[in-house]
Every structure is written in structure tokens, then in C-alpha cells.
Amino acid sequence: MGQARIVIVGAGPAGVRAAQALVERGVRPVVVDESRRDGGQIYRRQPDGFKRPYAKLYGTEADKAQALHRSFEQLQHRIEWRAETLAWHIEPHALHVVRNGEAEVLPFDALIVCSGATDRLMPMPGWDLAGCYSLGAAQISLKSQACAIGRRVVFMGTGPLLYLVAAQYVAAGAQVEAVLDTSASVLRLRALPRLAARPSVLLNGLRLVASLRRAGVHVMTGVTPVEIGGSPQRGVTGMRVRDRRGREHAFECDAVALGYHLRSEAQLADIARCEFRFDAASRQWLPRVDQDGRSSVKGMYLAGDGVRLSGADGAEAAGRLAALTCLADLGIERSDRAEVVQLRAALDKMERFRLGLLQAFPWPHRAAAALPDSTVVCRCEVVTAGELRTAVSELGACEINRAKALCRVGMGRCQGRYCGHAAAEIVAHAAGIPLEQVGRIRGQGPVKPLSVSALAVGGAE
Amino acid sequence: MDSKNPPERRFVRLGETERRAIQVWIDGRPVHALEGDTLLVALLSSTSHLRHSEFSDVVRSGFCLMGACQDCWVRDEQGQRLRSCSTPARDGMRILTSAQEVEWARLA
Amino acid sequence: MNSRHFAADVVIIGGGIVGAAGAFFLRRRGLSVVLLERGLVGQQASGVNFGNVRRQGRYLPQLPLAHRSRELWGRLPELIGHDAEFTVTGHVRVVYDADGMAAIEKYAADARPWGLDLQILGHSEVHKRFPFLGPDVVGGSLSPNDGHANPRLAAPAFGRAARKAGATVLENCEVLDLQKGALDFHVTVKDGTRVTAPVALVCAGAWAGKFSACFGEPVPLVQRGPTMGVTEPVPYGILPVVGVKSSNPADDMYFRQVKRGNIVFGGSVRNDAYLDERRAQPRPGNTLLQLPHLRRIAPALANLHVLRTWSGVESYFPDDLPVMGPSQSVSGLYYAFGFCGHGFQTGPGVGDVMAELIDRGTTSIDLTPYSVRRFGETIGAPQASLATV
Numbered sequence: 013m014g015q016a017r018i019v020i021v022g023a024g025p026a027g028v029r030a031a032q033a034l035v036e037r038g039v040r041p042v043v044v045d046e047s048r049r050d051g052g053q054i055y056r057r058q059p060d061g062f063k064r065p066y067a068k069l070y071g072t073e074a075d076k077a078q079a080l081h082r083s084f085e086q087l088q089h090r091i092e093w094r095a096e097t098l099a100w101h102i103e104p105h106a107l108h109v110v111r112n113g114e115a116e117v118l119p120f121d122a123l124i125v126c127s128g129a130t131d132r133l134m135p136m137p138g139w140d141l142a143g144c145y146s147l148g149a150a151q152i153s154l155k156s157q158a159c160a161i162g163r164r165v166v167f168m169g170t171g172p173l174l175y176l177v178a179a180q181y182v183a184a185g186a187q188v189e190a191v192l193d194t195s196a197s198v199l200r201l202r203a204l205p206r207l208a209a210r211p212s213v214l215l216n217g218l219r220l221v222a223s224l225r226r227a228g229v230h231v232m233t234g235v236t237p238v239e240i241g242g243s244p245q246r247g248v249t250g251m252r253v254r255d256r257r258g259r260e261h262a263f264e265c266d267a268v269a270l271g272y273h274l275r276s277e278a279q280l281a282d283i284a285r286c287e288f289r290f291d292a293a294s295r296q297w298l299p300r301v302d303q304d305g306r307s308s309v310k311g312m313y314l315a316g317d318g319v320r321l322s323g324a325d326g327a328e329a330a331g332r333l334a335a336l337t338c339l340a341d342l343g344i345e346r347s348d349r350a351e352v353v354q355l356r357a358a359l360d361k362m363e364r365f366r367l368g369l370l371q372a373f374p375w376p377h378r379a380a381a382a383l384p385d386s387t388v389v390c391r392c393e394v395v396t397a398g399e400l401r402t403a404v405s406e407l408g409a410c411e412i413n414r415a416k417a418l419c420r421v422g423m424g425r426c427q428g429r430y431c432g433h434a435a436a437e438i439v440a441h442a443a444g445i446p447l448e449q450v451g452r453i454r455g456q457g458p459v460k461p462l463s464v465s466a467l468a469v470g471g472a473e
Numbered sequence: 474m475d476s477k478n479p480p481e482r483r484f485v486r487l488g489e490t491e492r493r494a495i496q497v498w499i500d501g502r503p504v505h506a507l508e509g510d511t512l513l514v515a516l517l518s519s520t521s522h523l524r525h526s527e528f529s530d531v532v533r534s535g536f537c538l539m540g541a542c543q544d545c546w547v548r549d550e551q552g553q554r555l556r557s558c559s560t561p562a563r564d565g566m567r568i569l570t571s572a573q574e575v576e577w578a579r580l581a
Numbered sequence: 582m583n584s585r586h587f588a589a590d591v592v593i594i595g596g597g598i599v600g601a602a603g604a605f606f607l608r609r610r611g612l613s614v615v616l617l618e619r620g621l622v623g624q625q626a627s628g629v630n631f632g633n634v635r636r637q638g639r640y641l642p643q644l645p646l647a648h649r650s651r652e653l654w655g656r657l658p659e660l661i662g663h664d665a666e667f668t669v670t671g672h673v674r675v676v677y678d679a680d681g682m683a684a685i686e687k688y689a690a691d692a693r694p695w696g697l698d699l700q701i702l703g704h705s706e707v708h709k710r711f712p713f714l715g716p717d718v719v720g721g722s723l724s725p726n727d728g729h730a731n732p733r734l735a736a737p738a739f740g741r742a743a744r745k746a747g748a749t750v751l752e753n754c755e756v757l758d759l760q761k762g763a764l765d766f767h768v769t770v771k772d773g774t775r776v777t778a779p780v781a782l783v784c785a786g787a788w789a790g791k792f793s794a795c796f797g798e799p800v801p802l803v804q805r806g807p808t809m810g811v812t813e814p815v816p817y818g819i820l821p822v823v824g825v826k827s828s829n830p831a832d833d834m835y836f837r838q839v840k841r842g843n844i845v846f847g848g849s850v851r852n853d854a855y856l857d858e859r860r861a862q863p864r865p866g867n868t869l870l871q872l873p874h875l876r877r878i879a880p881a882l883a884n885l886h887v888l889r890t891w892s893g894v895e896s897y898f899p900d901d902l903p904v905m906g907p908s909q910s911v912s913g914l915y916y917a918f919g920f921c922g923h924g925f926q927t928g929p930g931v932g933d934v935m936a937e938l939i940d941r942g943t944t945s946i947d948l949t950p951y952s953v954r955r956f957g958e959t960i961g962a963p964q965a966s967l968a969t970v
């Protein structure tokens with residue numbers, strides 16, 4: 013009798029802990045990741061030749077990062093590790109991957125998708141200029157390349173990452189002009205009961221804000237973005253916002269780091285026909301999972317930021333729980349009841365905290381309706397808010413895929429990752445319907461661009 | 474701030490500069506980079522943009538740095554396309570950042 | 582439950598390009614129209630196809646219909662206020678060997694009396710005119726006045742024009758029942774809406790067979806999904822729509838570059854399609870099978886990346902021809918469906934012809950090849966109801 017074939021997509025916190033749980037029980041999973049190394053985004057490794065110690069790279073999370081990396085190193089020879097391998101499509105029990113132009117099919121009895129998340133963006137005028145990056149990008153350039161994204165950086169958006177990356181920049185010697193949070197600080201007070209679910213995280217957050225102020229960084233809350241200034245050839249030269257009282261503030265800068273929490277990478281789940289549900293708290297669509305990580309598709313499990321944006325600790329717990337659930341479902345080993353209860357409880361705590369974060373740092377959905385018509389919404393195709401509104405008012409689009417078909421929003425290289433949410437908000441507002449009714453850009457393969465030179469190997473057809 | 478000309482470079486190195494030096498070419502001009510740089514960092518440490526937007530006159534310099542936005546694709550002198558944030562910079566790479574010519578289709 | 586009740590001269594079932602164009606042209610003839618579309622106008626085959634607006638390569642007796650449609654494509658802005666990005670770029674069919682060359686030369690000779698003038702290009706000329714072609718290409722046939730359009734825009738534009746002209750266009754209206762009474766057709770929609778009309782035009786694409794079977798005219802309609810893909814944008818430099826004429830069906834790829842620079846491609850392999858699924862993906866393996874064929878036609882495409890693939894539900898008859906014309910069993914009932922994956926170009930023309938037929942009882946286009954009864958007795962039992970659609 014052959015061993016059940018279990019494939020894990022993603023070698024970040026969720027994927028690594030899932031692999032570990034499987035290996036502990038004598039299973040040899042296939043682990044696929046687009047990167048060269050393990051770690052995902054938050055625990056992204058620096059390249060060979062870089063010397064900074066863990067404490068410098070990961071700060072308060074250094075121990076966790078190190079533990080995760082060590083775990084993977086111990087696992088590596090006990091898994092089938094497929095680095096630099098993109099999962100670009102999926103069929104029932106068959107994952108389509110490509111590496112270095114070679115396309116292959118990985119059959120599976122069970123699949124654990126730990127595809128993580130990207131930054132979530134709310135467009136603003138000028139965000140398509142050179143020099144505007146996502147918050148995650150600002151962090152990656154520092155963590156993974158020891159670079160700042162510019163000489164004078166403004167951080168804009170909301171969420172804990174805003175403060176974290178800004179503080180990391182200050183500590184690394186970069187020049188931070190301002191940290192501009194769209195969320196009013198009073199919201200944090202209201203969210204305290206939920207945020208108290210994870211007191212150490214909450215405390216870290218407060219320390220970060222204090223460190224920024226001590227460093228003389230201009231920190232503002234409750235701001236309304238106005239414009240990223242600059243020119244097409246030169247890129248970013250400044251940022252303008254309005255404060256809570258409506259007064260305008262301008263900052264000179266050559267780089268902007270922009271981000272509003274995260275959005276799940278759920279394309280594989282979508283293509284595989286997993287059911288999605290509308291998460292009202294975050295105003296985004298997420299794949300439906302039960303408390304143990306089962307999707308609506310038998311044999312497919314989802315864990316980590318790719319399904320529930322609960323951060324790295326939540327991802328580790330979810331990855332482990334999904335793997336244990338998978339093993340039980342396959343009849344390989346019954347789960348330890350106590351451990352399952354413990355993991356579920358940990359995830360519940362993360363969920364309370366997640367809701368607290370959303371309360372404290374909400375997605376500023378009204379900003380979408382307020383965008384001037386000339387604002388670029390779809391960066392790839394350069395589709396403006398006005399063109400999107402025309403698709404609604406004159407072409408009758410009141411669903412996001414229809415809007416996409418008629419005005420091209422979401423048709424570009426990123427396939428709606430960075431414009432999809434704001435575009436849906438604009439359509440909802442222009443059509444006068446609830447956001448949920450607008451739907452979500454449906455996932456289509458390839459998950460990321462596939463080279464026309466790709467060659468099928470090993471009977472991939 | 475000089476508002477007429479593009480900046481000479483975009484990214485600022487904050488450390489880790491004791492790595493082996495490599496050379497890449499940008500629009501026929503040799504520039505200095507370091508082994509371990511991504512192609513994006515190698516480029517933006519010596520120039521201000523990676524490519525031209527197809528549908529506006531804005532130049533682009535990448536966005537997410539994690540292989541999701543697909544805004545950092547560059548092309549080399551052979552016409553090959555590379556996603557610069559996820560491609561290691563290698564000595565001798567020859568990248569073009571100018572707007573592409575129609576003649577691309579004749580590279581048979 | 583809705584209690585809307587519409588009465589009109591014509592009820593059209595199916596809001597693809599045929600139904601939308603039909604509604605528009607019927608209005609121009611002064612007839613009142615209700616168009617019922619289960620989803621959104623143009624979402625099915627009309628919206629997912631390749632976008633070829635070509636006459637070259639068609640069944641020769643279909644050319645008069647194709648000419649009529651081509652004339653309408655050229656006048657789209659004046660007719661419906663929208664050009665659907667129709668561009669006259671020419672359509673070139675390339676060949677890889679002497680047999681292929683012979684085939685296109687024969688077609689060119691045969692098509693001339695039907696009013697289609699094609700230019701046969703030999704080896705050096707086809708490469709000179711189209712330098713992007715790969716070395717395996719030995720010649721081609723050019724139809725200079727064919728071109729392409731954007732299938733996502735065309736049917737919706739006709740739908741809006743029909744509405745503007747006074748047609749009642751109802752989307753998200755799934756037909757549950759179509760019955761013929763003593764005089765009129767009675768249509769019941771899922772939301773309770775009812776429509777009454779003396780004439781019914783069924784152009785529900787892959788789903789139309791269920792309707793024709795209810796009226797004792799079953800047809801061997803099978804559904805298949807095309808394998809479509811689109812690349813990233815590159816500078817606009819490939820003007821004609823490019824197809825391949827080969828004895829090997831796997832070679833039969835086609836692509837077109839749109840003005841924004843993306844290259845849309847399809848062909849070679851088809852996918853299963855399911856009537857109960859209204860959105861479809863091609864099998865990833867099928868996309869992979871296409872790529873070497875694409876590179877063979879135009880090697881420079883090898884450097885590009887596919888951004889997105891899609892499929893849909895097209896429907897086919899064994900003789901590769903549609904059903905068009907009056908029902909042979911029920912008066913007032915008309916059909917126009919099953920265009921076998923090449924109904925985009927003819928769409929406006931078919932709408933125009935059906936409107937003419939309904940209005941005047943006759944049309945200048947010979948519809949004999951498209952009779953609903955041409956398949957003989959060996960079809961299979963008619964469906965009892967539409968409930969399984």
C-alpha cells in the first residue's frame with residue numbers, strides 16, 4: 013500500500029508547521045514554494061552573504077523566526093522540497109506547477125494550501141508613480157536587501173505593520189518623514205477589549221509608536237489621504253493629507269510605503285471551486301473553512317493568511333491543525349483531541365485579536381467612493397475611478413466581473429490583486445448596492461504569469 | 474528637490490555592503506551592484522525606474538517586491554523578460570529600461 | 582415573486598450576440614421585443630470567443646450571410662453607437678506544407694465566385710509582409726477586409742442599443758417554461774415574470790436544444806469549451822489576425838494582437854463543457870499543449886507570458902453548421918443557435934436576417950443548409966421539460 017500523497021503549497025509559517033506535523037507522523041509531503049528559501053514573507057530569509065543577526069532582522073519576533081527556520085532545516089531532507097516552484101493552476105487531485113520553464117503535474121490525495129497574503133491597497137491619486145511601494149515592499153527591501161525604498165520615506169495607511177516597518181526603518185538609519193494613519197486613535201481604545209486577547213502583541217505595538225515619537229517622526233492619526241505628488245518621469249516628490257480638522261499637511265519625500273492590512277492570496281482555492289464567504293469585518297471575500305482548516309472541497313485544506321488573516325502565530329497553529337486534520341481525514345492517524353482543542357483555542361484567540369485590529373485600524377472603504385475620477389485604480393491597465401464609474405452608470409455593470417469585462421479593471425498582470433477591493437467598493441457605491449452583491453474578481457489560471465516558453469515535462473498534459 | 478530630472482537612484486543601501494561586487498548593464502551603461510542583490514535592487518541602486526507603463530507616461534519602479542504585483546518585469550537585451558524582484562542579479566546581466574520598440578516581434 | 586407580464590410582438594430567448602442583435606434589428610423594423618437573458622447579455626459564447634471577424638475559411642454557401650454581417654460590422658458606430666473595437670486588420674491563414682498551400686489555393690479559387698477575394702502569398706512574400714512568422718511557414722492566404730473585435734463588448738453594446746431603441750431587455754431572467762397556446766407563446770421566468778408573444782426566437786446557444794426538443798425538434802447539439810488565453814501587452818506590431826490551415830488539427834492555432842498590445846490566442850484543443858456550469862476554465866494541460874504551436878507560428882511570442890486563460894460553452898453540430906430558420910413544427914417559432922465556434926462574425930448578420938425573416942416572412946439569405954430538421958430521425962428522445970437545463 014502506497015503512502016498518501018500530501019502536497020503543501022507555501023513554506024511560510026503555516027506550510028512549515030503543516031509539514032512538520034506530517035513528518036512527525038511518518039509522512040513525506042511535497043512542499044512547494046515560489047521562493048528559493050522557506051520563511052514566507054514575515055520570516056523571509058536574507059540571502060547568502062548577508063550577515064545581520066536575527067535580532068536585527070526580526071526584532072521582537074527573532075526567536076520565532078529562528079525557531080521556524082531551524083524547524084525547516086531539520087525537515088528539509090524528510091520532505092520533497094520544491095523551491096522556486098510556482099503552483100499556477102489546479103484540477104481535482106492535480107496541482108500544476110512550473111519551475112524554470114518546466115511544467116509538471118503533482119498528483120495529490122490531499123492538498124494543504126498555505127499561500128499567504130499580500131498587502132491590501134486603497135488607491136490614492138499618485139500611487140502609480142515610481143517610488144510608491146506597498147508597506148510589505150518597504151519591509152522586504154530592508155529585511156531582505158538591507159535597503160530603504162528611498163532617501164526620505166513617508167509611511168501611509170493603517171494597521172500595525174505601518175508602525176512596525178516605520179520603526180524598523182528608523183532603527184536601521186533610514187529617514188522617515190512621517191507616519192500617517194487613516195484610522196483615528198480613538199478606535200484603538202474601543203478595540204482594546206479584543207486587542208487584549210494578545211497582550212504582548214498589544215504592548216509591542218504601543219512601544220513601536222512610542223519609539224517613533226521619540227525619534228521625532230511625525231505621527232498622525234485619523235488622516236485623509238489627498239495626493240501623492242510627483243511627476244511621471246521623476247516619480248514621487250511629496251505627500252499631502254488632511255488632518256482630522258480638515259487642515260492640509262504636506263511632506264516632501266521620494267518614496268511612499270502604502271498599505272492597509274493584508275488581503276489573502278486565495279486564487280488556488282478559487283480555481284479549485286472552494287466556496288467563499290464575505291467577511292463583513294474586513295469587507296473582503298475569504299475561502300470558507302471549518303475550524304480545523306477543511307475547505308468546502310474534499311481533500312483540500314487551507315491554513316494561514318491565505319484564508320484567515322491572523323498573522324504568523326495564527327498561521328503556525330492553523331498549519332499544524334490543518335495537517336493533523338488531514339491525517340485524520342485520510343485515516344492515517346487520529347488527532348490528539350487535547351492538542352486539537354488547544355490549537356482551536358489558540359486560533360479563536362487570534363480571531364478575536366484580528367477583529368480587534370480591524371476595529372482599531374479599519375479598511376477605509378469610504379475613501380474609494382471619494383477618489384477623484386482621474387485616480388488610477390487598476391495600476392496594471394491604468395483604469396481610472398471615472399472609467400469604472402462609467403462602466404456602472406453607462407454600461408450597466410453592477411458586478412465586479414462584468415465591470416472587469418467592460419472596462420478592463422483587473423485584467424492586467426497582477427490579475428486584480430491590488431485593485432480588486434477598491435474597484436468593488438467603487439462599483440458598490442456607484443451602483444448603490446451592498447458590497448457583498450458586487451462579488452469578487454473570480455480567480456482564473458495561471459495564478460501568476462506563465463511563460464509562453466513553458467514546456468510540459470513528465471506527462472503534464 | 475530637483476523637480477526636473479529623475480533621481481540618479483531610488484533605493485538607499487543601509488548596510489551589508491561588504492559583499493562581492495558585480496556589474497550589470499542598464500541601457501548599455503555598466504553599473505555597480507553586489508552579489509545577493511535582487512535584480513530590482515541592483516537596478517534601483519543605480520537608476521530611478523525599471524520600465525515604462527504601457528498605458529500612461531508614468532515610469533515604474535516596482536511595487537510589492539514579493540512577486541505579486543508583476544510591476545517589476547524588465548527585459549534584457551535578448552528580449553527575455555525577468556521579474557526583477559524575484560530574480561537574483563548576476564554579473565553581466567544587460568537590462569533595458571527604455572520603452573520597448575515595435576521591432577520586438579521580429580526577434581524570431 | 583414578480584408579477585410582471587409583458588406582451589410583445591416577439592419574445593427572444595437568449596441574450597448573446599444573436600439575440601441582442603436580433604432585438605435591435607427587430608426594433609428598427611418597428612416590432613416590439615422582449616429579450617430574456619438568464620445571466621447578463623453576452624456572457625456566454627458571445628463573450629468568451631476569440632473575437633475573429635472573418636469570412637475567410639467559412640463554408641462557402643455561408644458567405645452571403647458573412648458578407649451581410651461584415652457590412653454591419655463596418656457600420657457599427659453608426660448603427661449602435663459603439664464600435665466594439667472592430668478593426669479591419671486583415672486575416673491571414675498560414676500553412677506549413679505543400680498540402681496546406683494547395684488547400685488555401687483551392688479555397689481562394691472557390692471563394693472568388695462567392696464574392697470573397699483572397700490573396701495567396703508565397704514563401705518569400707508572406708515572410709516579407711509578416712516578418713514575425715516562424716520559419717516553418719511556407720505561405721499564406723490573406724483576406725484584407727476581415728478583422729477582429731472585442732467579444733466582451735459587442736453583444737452588450739447591441740443589448741444597450743436594443744434597449745435604447747425600445748426593446749425590453751431583461752437580464753437575470755431564467756426561462757422556466759416556453760409553451761405555445763392557441764395563438765401565442767407563453768414564457769414563464771423563474772422570478773415570476775411572464776411574457777406573451779405570437780413569435781418566439783430561440784437563440785439560447787448551447788442550451789437551445791432543450792427548447793427545440795420540447796417542440797418535437799431535437800437536435801444533436803454538443804457543447805465544447807475553447808481553450809483561450811491572453812498574454813501581457815507588448816508594443817502593437819502584429820496587425821492581421823493569424824490562423825493556421827493544416828491537416829493536423831493540433832496545429833490549428835490562432836491569435837490576434839489588440840491595439841493595447843495583448844495577444845489573444847486560442848485553438849488546437851478543446852475542453853469538455855457543462856451546461857450547468859456557466860463559467861469554465863480550460864484544462865491547464867490544454868493551455869500547455871497550445872504553447873509550442875503558438876511559438877511555431879510566431880517565435881517572438883516565446884518571450885511573453887500568459888496572464889489569463891478562460892473557456893466557455895460553445896455548441897456544435899456534426900456538420901459544423903448552425904440551426905437557423907423557422908421551426909418546421911410550430912408556427913411563429915424561430916431558431917438561431919449552434920454556431921460551432923464561429924458565430925461571432927456572423928452574429929450581427931444573423932440577428933438582421935432573423936429580424937427580416939420574422940418581419941417579412943422571407944429573407945434573401947438561403948437558410949436551407951441550416952434547417953432544424955436536417956439531422957434525420959436518429960437524435961434521441963425529446964426532453965420532457967426544460968427543468969434539466
